[in-house]
Amino acid sequence: MVRIRPLAERFGLKLPKSLEGFVRKGIRAIEAAEDVLKKASEKDIEDFSVPLDEVKLLAPLVHPPKIICLGLNYLDHIEEDVTGRVKVVPSEPIIFIKPHTTIIGYGQSIIKPSFVKQLDYEAELAIVMGARAKNVSAEEARSCIFGYTILNDVTARDIQLKDVQWTRGKSLDTFAPIGPCIVTQNQIPDPTNLYIRTWVNGELRQNSTTKNMIFNVYEIVHHLSRVMTLEPCDIIATGTPAGVGYAMKPEPKFLQDGDVVRIEIEGIGMLENKVVEVNF
Known part of the structure; x- marks a missing residue:
């Protein structure tokens, strides 16, 4: 699992702080995240990756409007x-x-x-x-x-x-x-x-x-x-x-x-x- 926000900061870019923020920004946030991954080298990805079995997966959204x-x-x-x-x-x-x-x-x-x-x-x-x-x-x-x-x-x-x-x-x-x-x-x-x-x-x-x-x-x-x-x-x-x-x-x-x-x-x-x- 890649920690995309701190990875983006390495390139001077900012991404939403939460998944809800990503959803609300829609395609703009998706394209920004994809741009970060394109800029990143294999070493960058490795530096900001965490094994999935070390991560607690929370609900993607917890306060949806409906x-x-x-x-x-x-x-x-x-x-x-x-x-x-x-x-x-x-x-x-x-x-x-x-x-x-x-x-x-x-x-x-x-x-x-x-x-x-x-x-x-x-x-x-x-x-x-x-x-x-x-x-x-x-x-x-x-x-x-x-x-x-x-x-x-x-x-x-x-x-x-x-x-x-x-x-x-x-x-x-x-x-x-x-x-x-x-x-x-x-x-x-x-x-x-x-x-x-x-x-x-x-x-x-x-x-x-x-x-x-x-x-x-x-x-x-x-x-x-x-x-x-x-x-x-x-x-x-x-x-x-x-x-x-x-x-x-x-x-x-x-x-x-x-x-x-x-x-x-x-x-x-x-x-x-x-x-x-x-x-x-």
């Missing part, structure tokens, strides 16, 4: 019939909001309160907005996206299914692991065809691709921007494919104390978190 989530954006997940309420393919995205207090990073614990009996995982490709967007077309959406990351839309199914809407069952603290990084959109030329996989304790549970989305990332930004202003650093979770614990056969497999959830998305990396049960 975390917007899509429900039922993969046909195979609809067919799993987790909620028992939606029988047809949505004509427009189904959305809900998670608070930023749900965010944790790679390696941090997913806290399972003892009153939650049906804890579940949902692997999702997450969009990170890099520009303000209002009433943009799907074609214009690409230029508004900073990059992509992984989000685990952790869910208390027993609460979700008890309520008329989904917010409470998806908004408990630690219920949005995010990471391990943000990959800029220029490094992922086709986000509409990325594999997405989930393992629980080494058992493969979800194995799909983003080409199975009902609404692709650009269509999602278009639809959302018609009803709300999207801002830099907004996070948009794009829905989960089939294979959630609730839908396992012959019976559901919910997350328990000590379980390890690992999610991989092509081109981004791996997000891993352990479940810890707490009595309250």
Whole structure:
């Protein structure tokens, strides 16, 4: 891992102090960082590098203006019939909001309160907005996206299914692991065809691709921007494919104390978190 800010200072250049600052500056910050790396010699890179195993990976963003989530954006997940309420393919995205207090990073614990009996995982490709967007077309959406990351839309199914809407069952603290990084959109030329996989304790549970989305990332930004202003650093979770614990056969497999959830998305990396049960 290269410490890009002090490396930039070697060349008399300044970069944003935080990843949020990078996102808000958008393409200008990306180009500035790329320019630093082009100027740097192998010795420069070596001087400012740290082994990844010596670094604690924090959540890339911790106070996004909004975390917007899509429900039922993969046909195979609809067919799993987790909620028992939606029988047809949505004509427009189904959305809900998670608070930023749900965010944790790679390696941090997913806290399972003892009153939650049906804890579940949902692997999702997450969009990170890099520009303000209002009433943009799907074609214009690409230029508004900073990059992509992984989000685990952790869910208390027993609460979700008890309520008329989904917010409470998806908004408990630690219920949005995010990471391990943000990959800029220029490094992922086709986000509409990325594999997405989930393992629980080494058992493969979800194995799909983003080409199975009902609404692709650009269509999602278009639809959302018609009803709300999207801002830099907004996070948009794009829905989960089939294979959630609730839908396992012959019976559901919910997350328990000590379980390890690992999610991989092509081109981004791996997000891993352990479940810890707490009595309250």
